[in-house]
Amino acid sequence: MKRLIIALQKSGRLQEGSLELLKECGLKVDYRNGQLKVFTSDYPAELLFLRNSDIPQYVADGVVDLGIVGSNLLEEDETPIEIVQALNFSKCRVSFAVPKTSNIQTAQDLHEKRIATSYPNSVRKYLLKEGITADIHTISGSVEIAPSLDLADAIADIVSTGNTLFQNNLREVFPFLYSEAVLIKGKNFNSEKQALLDELVFRIQSVLAGNENKYILLNAPEGELETICKILPGMKSPTILPLAIEGWMSVHSVVKQKEVWQIVQQLKTAGAEGILVCPIEKMVS
Numbered sequence: 001m002k003r004l005i006i007a008l009q010k011s012g013r014l015q016e017g018s019l020e021l022l023k024e025c026g027l028k029v030d031y032r033n034g035q036l037k038v039f040t041s042d043y044p045a046e047l048l049f050l051r052n053s054d055i056p057q058y059v060a061d062g063v064v065d066l067g068i069v070g071s072n073l074l075e076e077d078e079t080p081i082e083i084v085q086a087l088n089f090s091k092c093r094v095s096f097a098v099p100k101t102s103n104i105q106t107a108q109d110l111h112e113k114r115i116a117t118s119y120p121n122s123v124r125k126y127l128l129k130e131g132i133t134a135d136i137h138t139i140s141g142s143v144e145i146a147p148s149l150d151l152a153d154a155i156a157d158i159v160s161t162g163n164t165l166f167q168n169n170l171r172e173v174f175p176f177l178y179s180e181a182v183l184i185k186g187k188n189f190n191s192e193k194q195a196l197l198d199e200l201v202f203r204i205q206s207v208l209a210g211n212e213n214k215y216i217l218l219n220a221p222e223g224e225l226e227t228i229c230k231i232l233p234g235m236k237s238p239t240i241l242p243l244a245i246e247g248w249m250s251v252h253s254v255v256k257q258k259e260v261w262q263i264v265q266q267l268k269t270a271g272a273e274g275i276l277v278c279p280i281e282k283m284v285s
Contacts (some may be wrong), residue, residue, distance in 0.1 A: 002044065002190075002192045002193055002196065003039075003044040003045055003046050003196075004044065004045045004046070004065045004066060004193060004196050004197065004200065005045075005046045005048060005063075005064040005065045005066070006022075006045055006046070006047050006048070006064065006065065006066045006067065006068070007047075007048045007049075007050050007055045007058055007059065007064040007066070007067040007068070008047055008048070008049055008050070008055075008067075008068055009049070009050070009051075009052045009055070009068070009069070010036075010049040010050055010051055010052070012052060013090055013160075014052065014068060014069065014070060014090050014181055015049070017087075017089040017090050017181060018068045018181065019031060021087060021089065021204065021207065022040070022045075022047075024207045024281075025043075025200065025203035025204055025207055026042055026043060026203060027040040027041075027042060027043045027045060028040055028041040028042045028043075029047065031047070035049065036048065036049050037049070043199075043200070044196060045196075045200075048064060052069060052070075052073065053073070053077070055067040055068075055069050055073075055184075056069060056073065056074060056077045056079040056081055056184065057077075057079055058186075059079075059081050059184050059185070059186040060079045060080060060081050060186060060187075061186070062186045062187045062188045063186075064186060065185070065186050065189070065193060065197070066084070066183060066184065066185055066186065066197070066200075067081075067183075067184045067186075068087065068181055068182070068183055068184075069181070069182065069184060070090060070092070070179045070180070070181060070182070071083070071086075071179045071180055071181075071182045072092070072094055072119070072122070072158065072177055072179035073179075074182070074184070075119075075121075075122050075177060075179075076119045076120075076121050076122045077121075078121060081184045081185065081186065082184065082185045083182045083183070083184055083185075084182075084183045084184065084185045084197070084201060085182065085183040085201055085204055085205070086180055086181075086182050087180065087181040087182060087183060087204070087208070088180060088181075088208055088211070088212070089180065089181050090179075090180060090181040091178070091179065091180045092158050092159060092160045092178075092179050092180075093158070093159050093175035093177065093178050093179065094119055094122060094156060094157065094158055094159070094175065094176060094177040094178075094179065095156070095157070095159045095172045095173065095174060095175040095176065096110065096115070096154050096155070096156050096172075096173040096174060096175075096176065097144075097154065097155050097156075097157065097159070097165050097170045097171060097172050097173060098147065098153065098154045098155075098170065098171060098173055099147050099148075099169060099170060099171075100169055100170065100171050102147075102153070102154070102171075104153065104154055104173060105173065106173075106174075107130050107132060107174070107176075108130075108132065110127070110132055110134050110154060111132050111133060111134065112133060112134060112135075113134050113135070113153040113154055114134070114135045114137060114151070114152045114153045114154070115134050115135065115136050115137065115152055115153070115154050115155065115156055116137045116139050116143050116146035116147075116151055116152035116154075116155045116156075117136065117137070117138065117139065117143060117155060117156035117157060118138070118139060118140060118141065118143055118157065119156060119157075119177075120136050120138045122156075122176075122177055123136055123156045123176075124136060126176045126177070137151060137152055139151075143155045143156075143157045144157065144164055144165065144167075144168040144170060145168065147170065148168070148169070154173070155170070156176070158179070159172055159175070183201075183204070185197070205285075206282040206283055206284050207281075207282060209280075209282075209283040209284075209285065210279075210280040210281050210282045210283040211257075211280075212256065212257055213254050213255065213256060213257060213280055213283055214254070214255055214256075214257050214260050214277050214278065214279065214280065215252070215253075215254055215277070215278040215279070215280050216232070216252070216253050216254070216255050216260075216263070216264075216275065216276065216277050216278075217250065217251070217252050217274075217275070217276040217278070218250075218251050218267060218272040218273065218274060218275040218276070219243060219248055219249070219250055219251075219272065219273045219274040220248065220249050220250075220251050220270075220271065220272050220273075221247060221248060221249075221271050222247050222248065222249055223247075224270050224271040224272075225240070225249055225251075227270045227271075228251060228267060228270050228271070228272055229251070231263060231266045231267055231270060232251065232253040232255065232263070232267075238251050238252060238253040239251070239252040239253070240252075251272075254280070254283070260277055264277065
């Protein structure tokens with residue numbers, strides 16, 4: 001039986017999220033720290049744990065079928081591969097940052113300045129688009145220390161929480177590239193492997209849809225039912241069931257997670273009671 005070979009980050013911020021997603025998709029993974037190869041059960045896949053920077057080329061060359069990487073790496077690497085699915089985790093941004101005492105405030109202030117970065121191609125493309133000339137210094141790690149050593153006037157690096165910048169007496173000026181984990185596809189996919197990929201993508205999309213939505217249940221007075229149903233669009237329309245108490249109905253629906261608190265407040269104002277908001281493990285359209 002064919003198996004999909006999937007490359008994951010050997011160590012780092014993407015590995016944990018990748019493994020968690022695959023487990024939520026029903027792949028049983030018995031991974032121990034330091035392993036380089038793992039076979040999954042309940043789904044025909046083989047996981048290879050590689051250096052993050054090597055994954056796009058392995059995928060492009062067809063050595064592995066799929067990979068999970070940050071989209072910022074693809075922007076920098078420029079390896080010709082296909083993004084199959086955005087995965088909605090490991091979100092971050094690539095930003096310009098400067099010492100707190102610097103007078104650099106805008107993109108134009110970077111003109112003819114020295115910029116240290118691990119993402120020279122991405123920085124170069126942005127500056128070219130903005131018509132800015134700057135001296136780009138490529139540094140493979142510890143970019144944040146460059147200004148304090150007088151190697152650069154600014155840096156361009158990944159920012160998640162901003163704690164690293166704060167610890168190095170830097171401030172973020174502005175982001176120019178946003179990133180999240182993505183599933184990428186290689187070549188040499190026959191019909192059997194494509195069928196496996198379609199199944200995996202279906203599972204991933206069901207998990208992501210579940211994560212992005214909440215199941216909401218509430219009791220509604222019959223006289224306010226029309227108003228409450230307008231607040232709850234649901235996937236098609238709310239489910240309405242009569243309660244044992246005359247004049248009251250049970251209403252079930254699905255709402256976007258980002259809209260939950262706003263909707264709950266509107267429901268309370270409309271007279272709803274006993275409102276329950278529950279997580280959704282999977283959601284199939």
